[in-house]
Amino acid sequence: MSIDGSVELKQFEQVELRPPSTVMRLERMGSFFPTRLSFLRSLLRRLARDGMGLKRTAFKLDDDGFGQAVYDVMLDGQHYALIAYSQALAPEDRTDRVIAEAWDTCFILFDGQPGPNDISRLEGHATQQEAGQYDERVLVLSRANKSVRLFDHVVERLADGQQPDAEMIGKIGYLMRTTAVYGNGKFGMADRAEFMDRPSLSQPFRLEMLTVYLIREFTLDLVNHVAAARASQNGKAGSAELADQFRRQLGIGNSTGLGMAPFLVGHPVLINNWMLVRETALARVRAVETASQSTRQEFLNLLQQTKAHLQQWQVDGQFEQDRIEKLRHNFNEMIPQCESLSQQVKPWDKLLRACEDGSSSLQELMVSLILEPNGDIIDGLCECMEDTFGPKLDPVMNVDEVRQILTRHYDWAMQIDLTEEDQTAMVWYVSEEKAEPRLGARAKDNKEHREMPHAIPRKVQAFAADLQDLDGTTLLGEVLMRHPEHRDIARRVQTVSNHPFAEIRDNLVADNVRPIDLLRCKLSFFGASKFDPRSDRWTRITLYQGAPTARELTVENCGDVFLPAFEVDK
Amino acid sequence: MTSALHISANQWRTSVLKACVGTLVARGIAEDIADACLALLALQQNPLQPLLGCLNTFHPSSSDVDGVPDWPDVGATAHLGSLQVLKFGPSIIDMAQAGIVCNCDIDSMILLLGLAQARLHSHDMQLECSRDGTNWQTIDGAISSGNVHSGPETCWLRAQKAQSRTPLNMTNLPQPRREDWVSLQQFADQIMVPADDSNRADAGAGLTDND
Numbered sequence: 001m002s003i004d005g006s007v008e009l010k011q012f013e014q015v016e017l018r019p020p021s022t023v024m025r026l027e028r029m030g031s032f033f034p035t036r037l038s039f040l041r042s043l044l045r046r047l048a049r050d051g052m053g054l055k056r057t058a059f060k061l062d063d064d065g066f067g068q069a070v071y072d073v074m075l076d077g078q079h080y081a082l083i084a085y086s087q088a089l090a091p092e093d094r095t096d097r098v099i100a101e102a103w104d105t106c107f108i109l110f111d112g113q114p115g116p117n118d119i120s121r122l123e124g125h126a127t128q129q130e131a132g133q134y135d136e137r138v139l140v141l142s143r144a145n146k147s148v149r150l151f152d153h154v155v156e157r158l159a160d161g162q163q164p165d166a167e168m169i170g171k172i173g174y175l176m177r178t179t180a181v182y183g184n185g186k187f188g189m190a191d192r193a194e195f196m197d198r199p200s201l202s203q204p205f206r207l208e209m210l211t212v213y214l215i216r217e218f219t220l221d222l223v224n225h226v227a228a229a230r231a232s233q234n235g236k237a238g239s240a241e242l243a244d245q246f247r248r249q250l251g252i253g254n255s256t257g258l259g260m261a262p263f264l265v266g267h268p269v270l271i272n273n274w275m276l277v278r279e280t281a282l283a284r285v286r287a288v289e290t291a292s293q294s295t296r297q298e299f300l301n302l303l304q305q306t307k308a309h310l311q312q313w314q315v316d317g318q319f320e321q322d323r324i325e326k327l328r329h330n331f332n333e334m335i336p337q338c339e340s341l342s343q344q345v346k347p348w349d350k351l352l353r354a355c356e357d358g359s360s361s362l363q364e365l366m367v368s369l370i371l372e373p374n375g376d377i378i379d380g381l382c383e384c385m386e387d388t389f390g391p392k393l394d395p396v397m398n399v400d401e402v403r404q405i406l407t408r409h410y411d412w413a414m415q416i417d418l419t420e421e422d423q424t425a426m427v428w429y430v431s432e433e434k435a436e437p438r439l440g441a442r443a444k445d446n447k448e449h450r451e452m453p454h455a456i457p458r459k460v461q462a463f464a465a466d467l468q469d470l471d472g473t474t475l476l477g478e479v480l481m482r483h484p485e486h487r488d489i490a491r492r493v494q495t496v497s498n499h500p501f502a503e504i505r506d507n508l509v510a511d512n513v514r515p516i517d518l519l520r521c522k523l524s525f526f527g528a529s530k531f532d533p534r535s536d537r538w539t540r541i542t543l544y545q546g547a548p549t550a551r552e553l554t555v556e557n558c559g560d561v562f563l564p565a566f567e568v569d570k
Numbered sequence: 571m572t573s574a575l576h577i578s579a580n581q582w583r584t585s586v587l588k589a590c591v592g593t594l595v596a597r598g599i600a601e602d603i604a605d606a607c608l609a610l611l612a613l614q615q616n617p618l619q620p621l622l623g624c625l626n627t628f629h630p631s632s633s634d635v636d637g638v639p640d641w642p643d644v645g646a647t648a649h650l651g652s653l654q655v656l657k658f659g660p661s662i663i664d665m666a667q668a669g670i671v672c673n674c675d676i677d678s679m680i681l682l683l684g685l686a687q688a689r690l691h692s693h694d695m696q697l698e699c700s701r702d703g704t705n706w707q708t709i710d711g712a713i714s715s716g717n718v719h720s721g722p723e724t725c726w727l728r729a730q731k732a733q734s735r736t737p738l739n740m741t742n743l744p745q746p747r748r749e750d751w752v753s754l755q756q757f758a759d760q761i762m763v764p765a766d767d768s769n770r771a772d773a774g775a776g777l778t779d780n781d
Contacts, residue, residue, distance in 0.1 A: 097773070135576040185580025193579065193740050257773055388737075392692045393598075395664035431769060432762035438772035447769075450761050453597055477664030478641040480598070487598020487660065515774070537774025 012377055014283035015349065021412065023275060026506040030517025031360040033368040033563065036375055037281060038527030040543060041561060042382040043209045046200060048558035050075065054214075054550045056221065058119070061086060063229035065222050068119060071214050075200040080139070080207075081110040082214035083119055085126050086222065094145050096179045096255035099433045103129070105176065105218075109140035109211045111190060129180070130434055136190040140183045140211040144176040144219075147253065151175050151223060154246075158227030158239045169249050170312060170566045173530060173542045175219040177253030181208045196388075204270065204385050205526060212543050216252045217550055244552065249566050251545030254528065257538040258437045261518040262428065265454050268495055268502035270387040274525050275501035277385050278367075281378035285370050286349035288377070296342050298373040303335055306369060308565035315532045327361045334362070348374070372562050391495035393487070395477030399470045402490070405497040406464055412505045413457035414464065425511035428452040439515060439537065454508045459489040529563055575748055579740040583608055585751075585758050586621065592760030594630040595656045602660040606684030609691060612738040613713045618750045620678045620720035625757050627677070628656050642670055650674035652722075655681045663689050666697055666727040673703060679723040683713050686727060696733040700726040 022028070034041070052073045061067035071082040085106045093102045106126040110118065118137075125132025129143055150172045154164045183205070185191040195201050224242055231239035264271050291299065310328040315321050334354065341350045348370040355363045371378060406414065416423055427442040429450050442448060453459070463486045470479065480487050496502045507513065514536045523531070528541035546564030548557045577585075583604045590600030607617040639650045639658070648665060650658075652675040659676070663685050666672050676682045686697045686709045698706040703726045712718060746754075763769060 099770075133576070136578070185578030188576040188578055188581060191579045191740060389692070394693075395661075396668050429763045429769075430761060431765050431773075432759065433765040433770070435762065436773060438763075438769055439774070440769055440772040444768070447763050449594075450763055475641070475664075475668055477661065477668055480664065481641060481658065481661040482638050484596040484599055484657065484661070487596055488601060489598075491598060491601070535774040 012284045013287040014280065015286045017276075017279045017283050020409075020500045020503070021505060023279060024501060024503060024505045026504060026514065026517040028360045028364065029504070029521035030514060031364040032521050032524035033365050034524050034527045034529055035278065035281075035368045035371045036559065036562070037278060037371070037378065037382055037385075038525055039203065039205045040209045040213070040527030040547070041559070042203060042379070043206060043213065044547060044553065044558045044561065045379070047075075047213075048553050048555045050200070052550065052553075054217065057081070057113075059221070059225070061222070061225055063226070063233065064088070065226040065229075068123070069218055069221070070114065070119065071217060072113060073210070073214070076198055078198060078200075079113045080210070081112070081114050082211060082218065083108045083110055083114060083122065083126070084215070084218045085123055087127065089145070091148070094148070096145060096177060098180060098257065098259060098436050100179065102127075103143040103179070104146045105144045105215075107140075107142040107144070107211060107215055107218075108134075108138055109142075109207060109214070111137045111139050111195075130182075130187060132187065134188040136188075136194060138189045139195070139207050140181060141187065141189060142178050142181040142208075142211055142215065144178045144215060144252070146176050147172055147174060154223050154242065155227045155230055158224065158242060159230035159234060159236070161231070161236065161238075161240050163240060163243050164246060166246075166566070169246050171314065172253075173249070173545045173564070174251050174253035175223055176215065177255050177540065178212060178215065179255050180259075181211060181254075183208050196386075202386060203382060204274075209526065209543075212252050212254075213547075213550075216250070216544050219252070220247050220250065220549065244549075247549050248546060248552075249564070251542040251547065251564070254523075254541050254543060255538070256519055256523065256541065258439060258515055260522055261515045262437050262452060262454065264504065264518050264522055265456075265508065267387070268492060269390055269499050270385075272499035272502035273385050273387055276499075277381045279501070281371055281374075281381050282352075282367055284377050285374045286346070286352060288348055288374065289345060291342055291347045291373075295373045296347070299342055299369070300339060302369055302372055302562060303338055305565050306365070306563055307332060307335065309529075309563040312565060313530060317533050317535075320531070320533050323361065327359065327365065330358055330362050331365065334358075368562075375559065391491050393476075393491040394494055395475060395480065397476045397494065398472060399467050399474045399476065399479065400472035402476055402493065403464075403467060403472070405493055406460065406467075409496045409500065409503070410460050410464075410493065413460040413507075416457045416461075416507055418458055418461060422511040423507055424455070424458065424509055426509045426513060428454045428509070439513075442509070453488060456489075456492075456503065457507050458509070459486075460493070462486070463489045463493070527561075575745055575751060577743070577745055577751065579608060579611070579743060582611060582743070585754055586617075588761050589621075589625060589754050589757035590656065592757045593625050593628050593656075595628060599656060599660050602663075602685055602688065603656065603681065605688040605692070606659075606681055608738060608740065609687035610680065610684040610713065611743045612740055613687070613710060614744055615680065615684075615713055616744040616746060617681065617684060618746045618754060620680050622750060622753050622757075623720060624654070624656050624678050624681065628654065641665065644669040647671040647673060653677070655685070659685045662727065663697070666729050667693070667695060669729055671703075671726065671728045673724070673726050675722060676725050677722050678720060679725050680713070680718045680720055682725055682727075683709055683718060687713060690733070691735055691738055694732050694735055696730040698728055698730050700728075702726070 055072045057072045058070035066086050069084040089104045108126050157164045227239040355366045427447050429447045431438050466483050516533050516536045530542045532540040547561045586607045587600050587604040610617040642648045648670050655678045662672050699712050700706045
């Protein structure tokens with residue numbers, strides 16, 4: 001702010017953005033790593049800067065850890081509360097699928113301080129999740145299942161006065177996995193628009209990220225509580241408390257499937273804004289003439305941390321493990337070159353260029369790495385990731401102008417040969433089971449009339465065909481009166497003309513589509529790490545692994561979250 | 571347990587969109603109708619009964635090229651005849667936005683005005699409406715007057731001077747009657763594929779997942 005209170009817009013140099021034709025490809029999006037722009041990272045910075053005043057205001061759990069707990073935080077003078085409901089769950093009922101109907105724990109993020117009546121009233125709904133009924137005081141709804149293997153191990157060790165096995169902690173990385181985190185008006189909860197004017201909450205998925213952070217606090221308290229009860233049952237004087245180093249190494253797992261994929265197609269302006277911020281940040285960093293001594297040192301430290309992270313990143317799937325091992329090899333080979341290039345003029349640009357012949361994974365890892373020590377010139381961009389208006393249609397545009405947009409932004413879609421069966425082999429649809437999105441073979445059965453609108457190249461080609469013989473001065477509105485079936489793609493095409501990163505430039509109904517790429521892209525914006533795909537449509541990840549817990553979070557350490565890596569004592 | 575129904579703006583929008591798509595309304599029109607319903611709700615008008623009426627009588631197969639009105643020159647008056655809002659509602663607004671004075675008999679004037687009101691919130695423009703082509707009033711004035719019927723009416727629309735758009739106020743929305751909401755969900759459910767073991771596997775995940 002200037003002395004008279006007006007905002008001074010600081011100008012930053014930047015190089016040309018990478019084009020959408022490079023960035024918006026599924027294979028590349030499926031190679032994204034979290035960055036310091038990711039939503040959990042910006043939340044941690046905010047919490048550290050403003051404080052959160054976390055208080056555990058209720059903790060009514062039995063010796064097995066079943067019952068209720070409430071955590072109160074204050075942001076911008078406003079109270080928010082995580083209400084946790086923990087219950088017994090038979091092993092055969094424990095599934096991460098969205099079609100599950102019971103969970104180890106269920107959570108509500110409440111707007112304000114809930115009274116006893118609120119807590120008991122909401123229990124019957126929260127434990128039913130999607131089948132429950134909520135109102136505008138409920139901001140987020142979530143549920144989580146234990147990693148039984150690790151939870152039991154930690155309880156046993158602590159109850160015995162010992163700390164858990166470090167390797168097991170590092171490998172699994174969480175005591176619980178969330179299987180859904182719902183917000184923005186789902187099931188009658190508060191709409192996002194209702195709290196967008198609260199400064200702490202104006203960024204995308206802010207409340208969802210806060211909820212997961214508080215769930216993490218609950219899981220850490222829960223495991224200590226159960227261990228203490230177990231020690232008492234075993235006649236011991238007391239249990240050990242989980243050590244700070246392990247508290248920090250335990251994040252929250254998440255199991256995510258196809259439900260996340262349609263989001264990226266259905267919110268083109270929002271996705272554009274996320275991508276545009278990421279690419280603008282990269283363009284700013286690449287324009288930096290020289291790295292300061294401290295920035296360079298931070299980068300060198302990050303290289304070692306990343307090396308350790310890649311070494312510790314192990315998954316069960318062979319395809320993904322091969323990919324990780326190739327990345328690990330290529331990255332380790334590059335480290336000496338990174339150390340040298342970081343001393344030169346335009347260091348960050350040179351580092352990215354040095355990866356140009358490498359895989360998308362290597363390039364995108366380097367993007368995250370070079371953004372990391374440059375927060376002073378990019379963190380402010382996090383304020384530009386929201387979408388307040390959405391797509392809109394201009395019916396007064398003429399056909400010539402529409403054709404120009406198609407030529408400029410949809411050449412990739414026009415070039416796909418849709419007469420080839422493999423280009424239309426798949427169909428996205430919604431199952432009646434909890435409205436779960438699914439992806440099946442088009443030929444298998446009759447789902448086509450219920451197809452979700454993800455076949456963008458097919459829609460674009462049909463639209464272009466109907467424009468072909470028209471006079472160029474014809475208004476789009478007139479075309480759409482005769483062809484209402486094109487109204488949605490016309491709106492999308494016009495939107496993309498102003499939002500060039502809004503469209504994924506691949507065919508999402510081709511037989512070789514890998515939805516996991518969509519999932520990884522979105523999850524990287526959340527700040528997820530340790531991607532562990534269980535198929536090409538479903539992945540586990542961890543959130544907040546390595547992040548400071550609430551009691552140790554400070555302005556100094558809030559950024560210490562980049563790609564978790566831990567020392568393992570054997 | 572809360573017994574009163576609380577429907578958020580997001581639920582309103584997604585349910586109306588799905589119900590329209592489930593009834594085979596063109597998706598782009600369904601998107602506009604969903605936004606129209608939000609615009610009406612923001613003015614404390616419940617759009618559900620007129621919408622259900624339109625959905626119940628909508629027949630996609632009756633659409634043919636011969637029934638499409640002509641698009642006149644800018645500045646002219648278009649006498650469009652009898653039209654269904656779920657087929658031509660957004661196009662009528664397009665026409666008015668393009669500077670054509672529109673006159674039609676519409677099966678739901680309140681939904682047509684909702685479409686007009688939604689357009690004002692997404693574009694820098696102003697529209698006016700009239701029942702007789704003589705006495706004009708603002709769209710929000712007409713909606714808020716409470717004199718617009720849910721059934722068929724004659725409607726005139728024209729563009730007026732540009733006006734800066736303002737966001738919708740989506741707080742304290744009217745709530746639907748439970749039976750109307752259930753009816754809407756029945757239309758929306760038509761987009762769902764019945765579950766079986768075959769498509770359950772299309773989710774690509776195992777049926778259990780313990781570790």
